[in-house]
Amino acid sequence: xxxxxxxxxxxxxxxxxxxxxxxxxxxxxxxxxxxxxxxxxxxxxxxxxxxxxxxxxxxxxxxxxxxxxxxxxxxxxxxxxxxxxxxxxxxxxxxxxxxxxxxxxxxxxxxxxxxxxxxxxxxxxxxxxxxxxxxxxxxxxxxxxxxxxxxxxxxxxxxxxxxxxxxxxxxxxxxxxxxxxxxxxxxxxxxxxxxxxxxxxxxxxxxxxxxxxxxxxxxxxxxxxxxxxxxxxxxxxxxxxxxxxxxxx
Amino acid sequence: xxxxxxxxxxxxxxxxxxxxxxxxxxxxxxxxxxxxxxxxxxxxxxxxxxxxxxxxxxxxxxxxxxxxxxxxxxxxxxxxxxxxxxxxxxxxxxxxxxxxxxxxxxxxxxxxxxxxxxxxxxxxxxxxxxxxxxxxxxxxxxxxxxxxxxxxxxxxxxxxxxxxxxxxxxxxxxxxxxxxxxxxxxxxxxxxxxxxxxxxxxxxxxxxxxxxxxxxxxxxxxxxxxxxxxxxxxxxxxxxxxxxxxxxx
DNA sequence: TCACATGTTGCAGTTTTTTGCAAGAAAAAA
DNA sequence: TTTTTTCTTGCAAAAAACTGCAACATGTGA
Numbered sequence: 399x400x401x402x403x404x405x406x407x408x409x410x411x412x413x414x415x416x417x418x419x420x421x422x423x424x425x426x427x428x429x430x431x432x433x434x435x436x437x438x439x440x441x442x443x444x445x446x447x448x449x450x451x452x453x454x455x456x457x458x459x460x461x462x463x464x465x466x467x468x469x470x471x472x473x474x475x476x477x478x479x480x481x482x483x484x485x486x487x488x489x490x491x492x493x494x495x496x497x498x499x500x501x502x503x504x505x506x507x508x509x510x511x512x513x514x515x516x517x518x519x520x521x522x523x524x525x526x527x528x529x530x531x532x533x534x535x536x537x538x539x540x541x542x543x544x545x546x547x548x549x550x551x552x553x554x555x556x557x558x559x560x561x562x563x564x565x566x567x568x569x570x571x572x573x574x575x576x577x578x579x580x581x582x583x584x585x586x587x588x589x590x591x592x593x594x595x596x597x598x599x600x601x602x603x604x605x606x607x608x609x610x611x612x613x614x615x616x617x618x619x620x621x622x623x624x625x626x627x628x629x630x631x632x633x634x635x636x637x638x639x640x641x642x643x644x645x646x647x
Numbered sequence: 648x649x650x651x652x653x654x655x656x657x658x659x660x661x662x663x664x665x666x667x668x669x670x671x672x673x674x675x676x677x678x679x680x681x682x683x684x685x686x687x688x689x690x691x692x693x694x695x696x697x698x699x700x701x702x703x704x705x706x707x708x709x710x711x712x713x714x715x716x717x718x719x720x721x722x723x724x725x726x727x728x729x730x731x732x733x734x735x736x737x738x739x740x741x742x743x744x745x746x747x748x749x750x751x752x753x754x755x756x757x758x759x760x761x762x763x764x765x766x767x768x769x770x771x772x773x774x775x776x777x778x779x780x781x782x783x784x785x786x787x788x789x790x791x792x793x794x795x796x797x798x799x800x801x802x803x804x805x806x807x808x809x810x811x812x813x814x815x816x817x818x819x820x821x822x823x824x825x826x827x828x829x830x831x832x833x834x835x836x837x838x839x840x841x842x843x844x845x846x847x848x849x850x851x852x853x854x855x856x857x858x859x860x861x862x863x864x865x866x867x868x869x870x871x872x873x874x875x876x877x878x879x880x881x882x883x884x885x886x887x888x889x890x891x892x893x894x895x896x
Numbered sequence: 897t898c899a900c901a902t903g904t905t906g907c908a909g910t911t912t913t914t915t916g917c918a919a920g921a922a923a924a925a926a
Numbered sequence: 927t928t929t930t931t932t933c934t935t936g937c938a939a940a941a942a943a944c945t946g947c948a949a950c951a952t953g954t955g956a
Contacts, residue, residue, distance in 0.1 A: 400666055400668070400699055400700070400701055400702050400704070401699065401700055401701075401913095401914075402666065402697075402699040402702075402704050403666050403704070413720075413747075414853070414855055414856060415819045415820060415830065415856070415859070415861075416746065416794065416819055416830070417793065417794075417819065417830045417831065418830070419830075420932085421931095421932095429915080429916090430915070430916050430917080431916095431932085432915075432916060432917080433914080433915060433916075435932090435933080435934095436914085436915085448793065450793060451923065451924070451931095451932065451933080452923095452924085452931075452932060452933095453830075455793040455794070456747075518787075520769060520772055520773050520776060520785075521773075523769055523790060524769050524770075524773065524795070526790075527769060527790050527792050527795050528792065529792070530792050533789065534789065534790040534792070535787070535788065535789050535790065535797075535801075536769075536785065536787045536788065536790050536797050537787045538767075538784070538785040538786045538787025538788070538797070538805065539784065539785065539787070540782070540783065540784050541772060541775075541776050541783040541784065541785050543776050543777065543778070543779055543783070546773070546776050548784075548785050548787070552784075556787065650903095650904075669942080670942095678905075678906090679905070679906050679907080680906095680942085681905075681906065681907080681943095681944095682904080682905060682906075684942085684943070684944090685904090685905090700912095700913065700914070700941090700942065700943080701913095701914090701941075701942065701943095897956100898955105898956085899954100899955095899956085900953105900954085900955090900956105901952105901953090901954080901955105902951100902952080902953080902954095903950105903951085903952080903953100904949100904950085904951080904952095905948100905949085905950080905951095906947105906948090906949085906950100907946105907947085907948085907949100908945100908946095908947090908948105909944105909945085909946090909947105910943100910944080910945080910946105911942105911943080911944070911945090912941105912942080912943065912944085913940100913941080913942070913943080914939105914940085914941070914942085915938100915939085915940080915941090916937105916938090916939090916940105917936105917937085917938090917939105918935100918936090918937090919934100919935090919936095920933105920934085920935085921932105921933075921934070921935095922931105922932080922933065922934085923930100923931080923932070923933080924929100924930080924931070924932080925928100925929080925930070925931080926927100926928080926929070926930085
């Protein structure tokens with residue numbers, strides 16, 4: 399039997415049953431487990447399936463969320479994400495908000511860093527689900543079609559039952575005086591719940607949003623422990639935020 | 648024998664059998680393996696077939712192999728999805744399982760049909776989240792990186808608090824005698840919880856899976872109300888399932 | 897016709913690929 | 927924790943691929 403042929407059969411089997419054992423495949427194909435293992439390794443390298451301990455799983459689900467081509471101010475957001483990541487410690491329990499900046503952060507989590515991540519954002523979850531070293535817990539509820547995050551009383555209730563070391567939050571608007579504000583009342587309730595559930599709150603915020611505000615208030619600036627922008631912490635634009643306990647990064 | 652003629656015969660063989668061994672060709676054509684090898688190399692360079700170690704495979708054959716983006720047996724799954732969708736009624740509260748068949752079903756939900764959909768599959772959720780007429784509720788919990796679904800006690804507990812009109816389920820393995828079985832014990836617990844939460848259970852199952860089984864049992868065939876395959880309900884392959892209360896579609 | 901270039905084929909020696917095996921490491925299970 | 931299973935690594939045998947070479951056929955031009 400040709401290697402090619404064998405690998406095709408492995409793919410069939412995996413796609414059909416979602417998950418198969420190497421030993422089962424070996425028996426079925428009448429080759430040694432080592433051979434199957436090598437085949438599966440190759441197919442994995444070629445992104446045809448995913449190799450796991452003892453077997454292989456189908457890749458049918460995982461459209462590895464290709465970054466939607468046009469993210470606004472991507473380079474700034476990547477800079478923010480990079481700084482935010484430097485706050486992560488092995489074994490930490492963190493929450494990651496929705497939004498493109500937080501999504502960028504999720505994407506940039508180092509592949510060796512073991513974390514427990516909570517999120518209620520589908521795109522963030524999809525991103526993190528592809529990382530085997532990340533223990534991912536999705537906070538369910540009614541999904542809002544606009545933001546792709548779960549929201550509502552059920553979600554908030556679940557947030558009341560957990561506790562994060564760090565919450566990495568985005569915001570619609572931020573102002574030194576008026577704090578974090580949002581367009582949506584629902585979103586404010588949700589973010590409040592996240593803040594209540596976190597020991598420390600890190601705000602990821604592109605400098606363009608500084609000194610803007612809207613109707614509904616999430617929290618004061620003082621409720622934030624660390625604010626991450628793409629600017630240097632010494633930048634004059636941050637002067638109004640240079641106070642008390644707020645750490646700039 | 649002319650080289651041209653010989654190469655044509657090689658192509659015929661490849662198209663006929665999808666794969667051939669160089670040694671077989673050599674014997675058949677009564678030339679040395681080296682000659683065949685050189686021919687195959689040329690044909691490969693001309694994209695007439697694909698040369699692999701020890702033989703050659705047809706291009707169509709490898710094309711189905713390189714379906715990283717495509718779903719295995721897509722047309723069958725679409726046929727199943729279409730039939731399953733015909734069971735949906737305006738305003739129904741349904742659960743949709745993970746897996747490519749169910750994902751296909753989610754994708755094909757008519758744009759005017761108002762539904763309340765529950766799921767614990769990230770890809771399915773992502774698909775449904777884009778549909779404004781669908782009220783989507785994600786059942787949260789720890790996300791398994793393999794299957795992109797939430798699982799574990801938390802998920803199961805939440806499932807115990809809801810009630811669906813219909814649950815559209817996939818399965819790893821199905822057998823008339825042994826019922827629905829899975830590779831993973833966890834998955835079985837989860838599916839059991841779904842079945843408990845549903846008034847009616849619809850199994851979406853490609854015919855290729857019929858008469859296969861694995862270690863852990865989800866339920867008996869009798870616990871399923873409707874089984875949907877891509878086959879006509881009268882097909883002989885379904886004879887073993889033609890019993891009692893099971894409705895074939 | 898002859899000399900010569902060109903292309904094809906088979907052979908031999910060497911290199912590469914594939915495969916299975918075994919021992920220790922790592923991971924999962926009990 | 928201990929036990930079992932799986933993974934990794936290195937190795938060796940077998941199969942296949944590659945290379946260079948020689949033999950042979952075919953065609954070309956003098």
